[in-house]
Amino acid sequence: MSHPCPNFDDLPILLELEVDDPTRKDAESCPRCAAILEAHEAFIRAEPQPGSNPDEAMRKLSFALREALTPTAPMPATSEDADAVSTPSFNPLRWLMQPRFAMATAAVAVVLAATMWFSSGRDLVPIERSVKPSGTVNIESAALAASGSLIVRWTAHPRANEYQVAIYDASLETIAALEPVSGTEIEITPDYLPPLSAGLIYVRVRVLRDGDVIDISPPRAVQLR
């Protein structure tokens, strides 16, 4: 049997497929792909290996990353800043269960240009899997207003019927997607944003035509605090 193993660029997509996906099932019949699927699980588990020194490794790697990527930025001076680096991943489900979210829900339609729906993320991935950014749609600005709302503006796409803004956590996992809008700007009120403690989020704009995603913007980082 000759199984067509995915190439380097497509391998991450294989890892995202649901267990009952026919492509994944086919891949599991291949010793290489089946082993890589298991290896991916092991990578995520990140179990300490014999002889490892995770504490020192984390300290040195953090320092190296900051030195290499932010040479002009000083290391965090305060404990609050330092904590920001190691903030656990933002959990949208926990956030959604907060009372303030429930109270805000009834009123938000008045002030928000669009209603929103939320997702745990993984079900949004297939939409984007087949779409590469063409460079046509770009986020022009993503700025917090004095009110605390996040205002996102983007360039128009000639084939768009609608646009959909998606929000990602600091690990680039999808946490929310807004109801599609026809214009090229949206105001997202604070009640619909992750809490400031989430620190960093990313936004992207999906271009929709007849309900299909036909293009997507590169991600734009937004520091909430």
Place this chain on the structure above:
Amino acid sequence: MIQAQTEWDAPSGRRAAAELLTRYQQPVYQWCMRYAREHSAALDLAQDVLLKAYEKLQSFEQRSSFSSWLFVLTRNRCLNEQRRKKRFVDADVDFDGYDGGGTPPDEQLIDIESEEQLLELIRKTLNEQEQRALWMRCVERLSVDEITEALGIEDRSGARALLQRARRKLARAMD
């Protein structure tokens, strides 16, 4: 209050990238440990992977999750390093109790240029379960316990006996 940018190489983008990559230090480092088998070498390798990931961030299109993308990058870098240093195995690996006589085939496997060639060889030589076990152990560097669990082996010897058998068959085929 707000920092936003379009490019990862803008100052705020670089800070964002540093924060993003910092979140994945642990899996990258532990994965590198599987190949390097030594803390400082794994640290060097992990740093190299993380900085390479930053260089490639512009090309990350979110067609998959970031963790999957980073895993593939890390795996590829570790395998290349392993080939470059011709270190398919280390002295501290006991070949899972290999008793087939002569040198276990592991060290010869690294001379096989591509994963495709290796795949072809083991497909011709081993049964399906042996193929999986050997690939998981020799290429993906999963532990015997992890392989035992992945393959659902309930036998007391776990995947160890399976690996021994696979190595013996492979050694004969490569003679």
